[in-house]
Amino acid sequence: MDGITKIDGITKILEVENLVHTYDTGSLKVNAVNDISFYIREGETFGLVGESGCGKTTTGRMIVKLLDITAGTIRYKGQDITRVSRNKDLMKFRQEVQIIFQDPYASLDPRKKIGDIIAEGLTIHKIGASKKERNDIVADLLQTVGLSMDFASRYPHEFSGGQRQRVGIARALALDPKLIICDEPISALDVSIQAQVVNLLKELQKTKKLTYLFIAHDLSMVKYISDRIGVMYKGKLLEMGEAEEVYNHPIHPYTKSLISAIPLPDPYYERNRRRISYTPTLEREGLKLREVKPNHYVYCTEEGEF
Numbered sequence: 655m656d657g658i659t660k661i662d663g664i665t666k667i668l669e670v671e672n673l674v675h676t677y678d679t680g681s682l683k684v685n686a687v688n689d690i691s692f693y694i695r696e697g698e699t700f701g702l703v704g705e706s707g708c709g710k711t712t713t714g715r716m717i718v719k720l721l722d723i724t725a726g727t728i729r730y731k732g733q734d735i736t737r738v739s740r741n742k743d744l745m746k747f748r749q750e751v752q753i754i755f756q757d758p759y760a761s762l763d764p765r766k767k768i769g770d771i772i773a774e775g776l777t778i779h780k781i782g783a784s785k786k787e788r789n790d791i792v793a794d795l796l797q798t799v800g801l802s803m804d805f806a807s808r809y810p811h812e813f814s815g816g817q818r819q820r821v822g823i824a825r826a827l828a829l830d831p832k833l834i835i836c837d838e839p840i841s842a843l844d845v846s847i848q849a850q851v852v853n854l855l856k857e858l859q860k861t862k863k864l865t866y867l868f869i870a871h872d873l874s875m876v877k878y879i880s881d882r883i884g885v886m887y888k889g890k891l892l893e894m895g896e897a898e899e900v901y902n903h904p905i906h907p908y909t910k911s912l913i914s915a916i917p918l919p920d921p922y923y924e925r926n927r928r929r930i931s932y933t934p935t936l937e938r939e940g941l942k943l944r945e946v947k948p949n950h951y952v953y954c955t956e957e958g959e960f
Contacts, residue, residue: 667833667865668694668717673726675712686712688889689726691943694833699859699866701880701897703873703912708886710869711756714835717867718753719744730833749779752826756838758818762810768821769806772796775828795824799854816847823854827862836868840875852879874916877901885909888934891943895950905952907960908932935960 675687687709694700702710715721717728719735728735730751738747755761762771772792775781782788793803799820810818819839826834836855840848856879858864870876876883877897884894885908893906904910911932917924940955954960 665696666693667696667731668867669727669729670713670717671727671729673713673716673728674724675709675716675721676724685724685889687716690886690889690891692884692891692894694865694867695881696832696865697859697863698881699868699879701868701870701876701883702886703870703876703883704886705871709889710886711837713886714753714837714867714869718751718835719747720753745779749829750832751835752829752831752833753835753837754819754822754826754839757842758815758822759810759842761822762818764810767807767809768796768813771810771821772806772825772828775825779829781829791828792824795827798827798858799824814847815843816850819843819847819851820854823851823858827858830862831864833865833867836866838869838871841871848875855879873901873912885912890953891951892953893951894943895947899947899950903950905946905950906954908934 670693671691673687673690674685677684677686690709690713692700702713704710712721716723717735719738723736730747735747738744762768766774769789769792772795773788776788776791782791789806792806796803796805801817801820801824805813805817805821810821813821819842822839839855840851843851852875855866855868859866866879868876868879873883880897882895883897883900885892885900885906887908893900893904893909900909901913904913907930911930914928914930918927938955938959941953941960943951943953944956946952946954946958952960
């Protein structure tokens with residue numbers, strides 16, 4: 655892969671420009687992702703948040719080349735991945751960019767043992783000179799995510815949801831990637847387990863110098879793990895900026911609506927909480943993502959209308 659690009663003094667490992675993905679059902683064409691642009695700095699977590707069907711997962715799957723790109727550009731380390739077609743280059747890309755799937759039940763092959771699931775990528779990429787060496791790598795990975803090597807000989811149905819998601823994380827780490835797409839990795843887990851998985855991801859990011867695209871519904875959880883946040887709605891990126899800034903000083907009405915819906919463990923607050931409703935105005939002329947404050951972007955007109 656080419657060297658990581660630097661623009662305006664900022665190191666960027668991933669750049670997404672004017673990305674579009676259209677689902678064609680024959681009678682209907684739907685732009686699930688509609689002309690969005692963002693970047694991710696090396697070593698940071700970029701959180702992508704929005705309601706179901708807004709295009710978050712479609713974006714993540716295009717980045718890892720599980721879905722074709724209808725239009726736009728995705729550059730990883732300065733190289734346009736839409737032009738990566740040679741098997742050697744594609745294998746290198748897949749080794750460096752991995753994904754943790756949303757459903758820890760459906761993403762693991764029920765017919766394979768955990769050790770074989772984690773070792774599959776090692777075998778494909780010819781990592782490890784022998785089966786024993788690959789087994790040693792698997793043992794280290796299981797230990798890294800807080801599981802015992804004894805788990806390697808068991809099947810996915812023998813594990814809890816949290817344990818399965820740890821297996822999914824170990825599988826993603828097996829090839830020593832640089833960028834991991836975390837596609838709602840906690841949404842299928844009990845609340846008590848969610849914090850454990852998120853804290854594990856944060857710890858791994860520090861020790862292995864990882865970069866994350868963290869996709870989720872929960873804006874408060876995204877704020878906790880992310881350095882910057884992008885808010886999506888109906889395929890559009892409506893607001894983007896530093897996590898604290900977007901969370902504490904939202905500008906777009908949709909972001910305000912999302913934040914107003916976040917529950918707090920305070921009975922008095924909950925009794926008096928008033929949700930802010932959002933009425934879409936995405937068809938207004940002249941709308942685009944504009945920098946309204948330093949590093950704070952909002953989808954609006956030149957006059958600041960939504």
